[in-house]
Amino acid sequence: MESPWPRTLEEFNQYGKGFLFGYLGMAFTKVEADEVIAHIPLQQHHSGWHGTLHAGTLFALADSCAGYGCVKSLPQGASGFTTIETKNNFLAMTNAGVIRCVATPVHKGRTTQVWDAVVSSADEGKELCYYRCTQLILWPR
Numbered sequence: 001m002e003s004p005w006p007r008t009l010e011e012f013n014q015y016g017k018g019f020l021f022g023y024l025g026m027a028f029t030k031v032e033a034d035e036v037i038a039h040i041p042l043q044q045h046h047s048g049w050h051g052t053l054h055a056g057t058l059f060a061l062a063d064s065c066a067g068y069g070c071v072k073s074l075p076q077g078a079s080g081f082t083t084i085e086t087k088n089n090f091l092a093m094t095n096a097g098v099i100r101c102v103a104t105p106v107h108k109g110r111t112t113q114v115w116d117a118v119v120s121s122a123d124e125g126k127e128l129c130y131y132r133c134t135q136l137i138l139w140p141r
Contacts, residue, residue: 005071005080012068021064024057028065033073033108036065039100039122052093053128058119059088062131065103066115070135073108078137081113085134097123103131111137 006015012031016022024046030037038061040046046057063086070081103117112134119129 005074016064020060024060026061026064028068031068031072033069034105036069036072036103037101038065038068039098041098042094042096047095052095053099055088055090055129058090058099058129059086059131061099061101062088062103062117062119062129063133065101065117066131066133066135069103069105069115070113073105073113075110075137077139079140080138081135082138083133084112084136087132089130090128091130092121092126092128094121094124094126094128097121099128106132109137113137 006012009028009031012028016026025040026038028038040061042053046053048054074081099119100122101117101119103115105113105115107114114134117131118127120127
């Protein structure tokens with residue numbers, strides 16, 4: 001049976017159009033089973049009312065990178081995944097430029113995966129957020 005999931009970098013970037021990935025302007029430059037890299041050029045809609053970057057933008061980028069990594073490394077026969085836990089540590093903030101995320105797996109098992117991601121300011125070189133998630137692998141019934 002043909003997988004419903006994207007396989008190539010181009011397919012992953014197209015897959016997000018019309019969804020949160022596309023609306024936030026995420027661009028993926030690497031989607032592999034052991035590393036996912038993406039960035040967002042910041043605009044006003046990425047900020048809160050007070051003019052600083054909204055924490056949800058950081059979370060969405062990290063969560064999306066981990067999710068794409070999980071999709072890329074699903075065990076054969078799995079039908080998908082769902083995130084069952086996340087944690088963020090916000091370290092710093094930026095208001096302009098480009099934010100970049102690198103996600104890597106900590107554990108890739110048959111029933112769960114754990115991914116870490118670091119979001120940083122591509123322009124300032126400072127780390128903004130550490131993210132970790134646990135994903136439950138789904139299997140056909």
